[in-house]
Amino acid sequence: MIYWNSFGDFLAMGGYGLYVWGSFGLTALVMIIEPIAVARQRKTTITRLKRQLRAESRSHEA
Amino acid sequence: MNDRFNLSRFSFYRFASPAIFYPLAGKMIPWFIAAAVLFGLAGLYIGMLVAPTDFQQGEGYRIIFIHVPTSWMSMFIYLIMAFWAAIGLAFNTRLSGMMAQALAPTGALMAFLSLWTGALWGKPMWGTWWVWDARLTSELILLFLYIGYMALTAAIDDARRADKAGGILLLVGVVNIPIIYFSVKWWNTLHQGSSVNLTKSAMAEVMLWGMLLMALAFWMYSIAVALTRVRTLILERERHTDWVKAELEGVSK
Amino acid sequence: MLNIVFSVIARDLKLAMRRQADIVSALFFFVIVVSLFPLGIGPEPDLLRQLAPGVLWVAALLATMLSLPRMFADDHRDGTLEQLALSPNPLGLIVTGKVIAHWLVSGLPLALIAPILGIQFDLSGDALLVLTGAILLGTPALSGIGAIGAALTLGVRGGGVLLSLLVLPLYIPVLIFGAGAVDATVSGLGGEGHLSLLIAMTFAAIGFAPWASAAALKIALE
Numbered sequence: 001m002i003y004w005n006s007f008g009d010f011l012a013m014g015g016y017g018l019y020v021w022g023s024f025g026l027t028a029l030v031m032i033i034e035p036i037a038v039a040r041q042r043k044t045t046i047t048r049l050k051r052q053l054r055a056e057s058r059s060h061e062a
Numbered sequence: 063m064n065d066r067f068n069l070s071r072f073s074f075y076r077f078a079s080p081a082i083f084y085p086l087a088g089k090m091i092p093w094f095i096a097a098a099v100l101f102g103l104a105g106l107y108i109g110m111l112v113a114p115t116d117f118q119q120g121e122g123y124r125i126i127f128i129h130v131p132t133s134w135m136s137m138f139i140y141l142i143m144a145f146w147a148a149i150g151l152a153f154n155t156r157l158s159g160m161m162a163q164a165l166a167p168t169g170a171l172m173a174f175l176s177l178w179t180g181a182l183w184g185k186p187m188w189g190t191w192w193v194w195d196a197r198l199t200s201e202l203i204l205l206f207l208y209i210g211y212m213a214l215t216a217a218i219d220d221a222r223r224a225d226k227a228g229g230i231l232l233l234v235g236v237v238n239i240p241i242i243y244f245s246v247k248w249w250n251t252l253h254q255g256s257s258v259n260l261t262k263s264a265m266a267e268v269m270l271w272g273m274l275l276m277a278l279a280f281w282m283y284s285i286a287v288a289l290t291r292v293r294t295l296i297l298e299r300e301r302h303t304d305w306v307k308a309e310l311e312g313v314s315k
Numbered sequence: 316m317l318n319i320v321f322s323v324i325a326r327d328l329k330l331a332m333r334r335q336a337d338i339v340s341a342l343f344f345f346v347i348v349v350s351l352f353p354l355g356i357g358p359e360p361d362l363l364r365q366l367a368p369g370v371l372w373v374a375a376l377l378a379t380m381l382s383l384p385r386m387f388a389d390d391h392r393d394g395t396l397e398q399l400a401l402s403p404n405p406l407g408l409i410v411t412g413k414v415i416a417h418w419l420v421s422g423l424p425l426a427l428i429a430p431i432l433g434i435q436f437d438l439s440g441d442a443l444l445v446l447t448g449a450i451l452l453g454t455p456a457l458s459g460i461g462a463i464g465a466a467l468t469l470g471v472r473g474g475g476v477l478l479s480l481l482v483l484p485l486y487i488p489v490l491i492f493g494a495g496a497v498d499a500t501v502s503g504l505g506g507e508g509h510l511s512l513l514i515a516m517t518f519a520a521i522g523f524a525p526w527a528s529a530a531a532l533k534i535a536l537e
Contacts, residue, residue: 002111010110014121019186023125023179027132030171031283038287042294049301050310151530206484213480217471226534227467231481234463234527238485241516245488249495 078155080296081305087289094286102279109272116269122186126269129179131277132172133197135284136204139169143211144236147229157292159225160299162232163215164291168284170208176201196247203242207235221299319404323412324419330389331420337382342424345378349432360437367436368446368497371429375450375493376486379421379457383482384475386417386465387532400536406529410466414458414525422454438501445500445510453493453513459520460485466531489516 004010013020109127116123143162150158180198181191192198211231218224300306331338352370353363390396399409429450430443438446464482468474496509 003114004111013124014115016120016122016124016186019122019182020124023128023182026178027128027175030175034168034171034287035290038290038294042290045294045298046310049297049306052301053307053310203484203487206480210477210481210484213477214467214471217468217473217477223534223537227531230463230527230531230534231467234485237523238488241488242484245491249491 078153078157080157080160080300081303083157084293084296084305084309087293091286091289091293094282094289098279098282098286100279101275101282105272105275105279108268109276113268113272114266119187122183123269125179125183127272127276129176129183130273131280132176132179133201134277135280136169136173136176136201136208138281139165139172139284140204140207140232140239141236143169144232147232150225151229151233156222156299157296159222159229160292160295161288162228163225164288164295165284166208166212166215167291168287170205170212172280172284173201173205173208177205194250196243196250199246199250200239200243203246204239207239211235316408319408320412320415323409324416327413327416328419331416337385338420338424341378341381341421342428344381345374345425346428346432348374348377350435353435363436364438364501367433367438367442368494368501370436371432371446371450371497372490372494375425375429375454376457376483376490378425379454380461380479380482382417382421383461383465383478384468386413386462387469388465388474391469391535396532397536400533406532407526410462410525410528410532411521414455414462414521414528417462418455418458422450422458425454426450438497442497442500445506446497448510449493449496449506449513452510452517453489456489456513456517456520457486459517459524460489462528463524463531466528466535469532469535489513492516 011017011021105127109124113124115121143165146158146162146165149155150162177198180201184193184198185191211228214231215224215228218227297306297309349371352366356362356366387396390399400406402409426447430447433443433446461478461482464478464485467481468478471477492509492512496506496513499506499509
């Protein structure tokens with residue numbers, strides 16, 4: 001089933017390694033960084049909104 | 063009046079309410095992530111390990127497994143954003159504008175990746191990183207349109223106005239994309255020197271499957287990321303409502 | 316109906332006449348940008364003749380953009396725009412008038428001065444004629460598309476730069492066919508096809524863009 005004879009062949013990509021892995025590498029990087037950035041943004045937004053909410057309820061009590 | 067209310071319980075307007083959509087999206091996201099990973103692994107397995115080499119392009123053709131899906135997604139996402147913009151402007155729904163804004167960064171990244179992989183494909187095949195081919199040029203302009211949309215919505219402080227202004231820009235853009243595409247295409251055929259014919263080798267069935275699976279993986283990925291982004295936007299915009307306050311208190315536990 | 320358009324044109328022209336310096340500066344901007352190119356590229360007549368259509372058109376795009384932020388901003392500041400939006404006349408027609416006035420003030424002068432600049436690039440008589448015609452026929456589309464951008468960025472911070480970001484990609488078809496008309500004439504193919512497409516684009520832009528701008532203005536005024 002597997003087309004490649006050895007792992008070295010797989011990495012070399014018939015001489016196109018730089019181009020193929022350059023494409024796949026950057027795409028993978030983007031698809032790792034974007035979800036992390038989105039999750040992080042969500043976290044910071046939630047903590048900020050919670051802080052605002054607490055500040056609001058405190059000022060209501062006072 | 064009452065009838066309408068009863069009807070609306072069953073119509074899609076119900077899901078247009080952020081309070082109902084927010085938990086629904088939250089439940090759907092893990093499924094989309096799982097689907098993205100599964101399709102991605104299957105696509106990579108077929109595309110990178112099983113598929114044979116292309117007799118014309120050697121192993122370099124394997125870039126197609128991400129180049130084509132990213133190009134498709136960059137165009138699909140713009141169309142979907144325009145669809146949401148039209149809905150938002152016609153029915154004045156709050157969620158539509160948020161959907162469009164949540165999709166934009168992913169769409170722009172897809173356009174960028176499509177250009178990047180296109181350049182890395184072009185260098186070994188055509189001997190140059192960039193040609194002013196109609197498709198490449200249109201993709202570049204699409205990236206500009208994404209950037210323009212994001213810059214516009216970011217520059218307007220009032221969220222509702224940002225949604226609507228962005229919506230008009232998206233609709234104007236969607237009308238213009240075919241005009242731009244065909245004018246670039248025409249311009250390119252006039253300047254024969256730089257035009258390059260993409261080799262159209264009949265694709266083996268395995269390759270087609272690999273590409274299809276990868277396209278599905280990118281599709282699921284985009285949905286998962288956009289839904290997460292839209293959930294954050296909903297919290298931000300609806301922060302004064304009771305349900306968001308309850309939601310935030312629930313998260314703190 | 317047409318009366319509204321004409322009265323808006325007349326009013327905007329009167330206002331523009333009070334600010335003649337602006338018109339002249341945009342025109343000089345066009346002249347200077349075009350004149351810089353030979354200095355950057357070199358004085359070879361063959362090369363210049365080849366580059367002339369593109370250089371003149373890109374400079375024309377940039378020059379018409381200079382006055383775009385003003386299109387609605389002054390009326391917005393003194394409240395006229397709100398009055399116009401509240402008037403029973405369709406806002407789209409009013410914007411049509413403003414687009415035509417903008418073209419008369421910014422596009423038309425460029426078309427008139429372009430042949431003189433074309434001579435600097437050693438263009439033949441035919442090519443100069445087509446160049447003037449193309450700028451004459453294409454710049455109304457620029458004013459129309461520009462109006463959408465001006466309306467969307469009305470009152471937005473950093474509006475000027477943002478405006479160019481939004482509008483320039485949409486200008487590309489006009490650039491292609493405008494420069495293409497001159498190119499085709501220079502190479503002896505005849506520019507009629509390009510010119511008729513330019514006319515089509517101009518009509519489409521004049522017909523469609525004011526209504527999109529009017530929708531954007533209503534959002535800005537909310």
